Amino acid sequence: GQQLNQSPQSMFIQEGEDVSMNCTSSSIFNTWLWYKQEPGEGPVLLIALYKAGELTSNGRLTAQFGITRKDSFLNISASIPSDVGIYFCAGQLGEYGNKLVFGAGTILRVKS
């Protein structure tokens, strides 16, 4: 089946630092989504990407849909303590249907 390789597995950074994480796949995806999950909660949608090469921002977050459609990255600038959580990339296949394939997640810890 399809797999997404997400890296790094975890990060422990200083408050104020920038963060970068990425996802790669052997399959082509038509949509890339980035979610954040906090303990005891469901994933919350951060950014959705629909076109190859698309670069989208949401506040301090920026994500890009790779040209090959097999990868995506998420950057967080000037991290703050509330950025702590698990970040998941998810790819969506096909033209119809909502099946999402998720990466294993990047655990982000911020030291203040």
Place this chain on the structure above:
Amino acid sequence: DAGVTQSPTHLIKTRGQHVTLRCSPISGHKSVSWYQQVLGQGPQFIFQYYEKEERGRGNFPDRFSARQFPNYSSELNVNALLLGDSALYLCASSLEDNLSYEQYFGPGTRLTVT
């Protein structure tokens, strides 16, 4: 507006029992999907329903079944529970079943099988 709601929040069952989990999508959303999230992993797709019809099924045994009601709410049923079924079960809704529409997740139901 209310987001996706799920019930119950937590559930403890014994091996061999069955369980029913419930999901109410965001108002106006017609598509509901179910995911299983085992501790330390990303969510894994189980089912998708749109307009009461099954649109997709993940690699899960027949012990897992689901349905969608006319009001677009949904139930996930799991029979003959195994220890390995212990997980967070997530429901996600979207406006349509087209990939142009984002999916929004509920808080999940934490199922523990003993």
